[in-house]
Every structure is written in structure tokens, then in C-alpha cells.
Amino acid sequence: MDRSLIQYDTYNRQEVHDILACLVFGLAHLWTYDFNVLQCVILIGMPSIIKIVLYLKTRNLWSAYLAHLFFDSVVIAITISGRL
CATH class of the missing domain: 1.10.287 (Helix Hairpins)
Structure with a gap:
């Protein structure tokens, strides 16, 4: 198997994990920001x-x-x- 394909696949997984971590981090603040999902995801998570x-x-x-x-x-x- 080509090494560049392995590196590309690993890099894409890292991006997906980073985005998921940001979303979870933002949504963990729902109680603090009165359950305003957009505020939590955009202002806290992203x-x-x-x-x-x-x-x-x-x-x-x-x-x-x-x-x-x-x-x-x-x-x-x-x-x-x-x-x-």
C-alpha cells in the first residue's frame, strides 16, 4: 500500500476528530449559555x-x-x- 494514502487517511481522521472535539467542547457549555446552541457552537466551539x-x-x-x-x-x- 502506498504510504501517501496512509498519511492522507490519518490526516483526514485527525481533522474529523478535531472538529468533533470542538463541537463537544462547545456543546458542553450549553448550561452556561442558557441552551443557545448556535452561541455555544460558533462562539465557544469553533x-x-x-x-x-x-x-x-x-x-x-x-x-x-x-x-x-x-x-x-x-x-x-x-x-x-x-x-x-
Whole structure:
């Protein structure tokens, strides 16, 4: 069997697992956000893909932590400014 096919299949599985992890992470926040599914999936779940990719690329939790801190800081700044 061709090695490139094995690598391609493994890469696709990783993408699917990452997306599923983001959805589960977002949906785990349903009780916090009054069961607003779109808010949980779009505002909580999808940005977590950035943190997953950062960790997988760097193998460093600090990069994911700093991305989380930056994202939360932006959301807090927008909320305080009254634009959200």
C-alpha cells in the first residue's frame, strides 16, 4: 500500500476528530449559555479549533493558553465597550 494514502487517511481522521472535539467542547457549555446552541457552537466551539491546531503544531500548551487569553480578552473588551 502506498504510504501517501496512509498519511492522507490519518490526516483526514485527525481533522474529523478535531472538529468533533470542538463541537463537544462547545456543546458542553450549553448550561452556561442558557441552551443557545448556535452561541455555544460558533462562539465557544469553533474558536477552540485554533487552540487545537496551535497545540498540535507547537506541542506547547502555552501557545494554546495565550490564544485563549487573547480571545477572552477581545470578547471582554467588546462587552465592556458596549458593542456586543
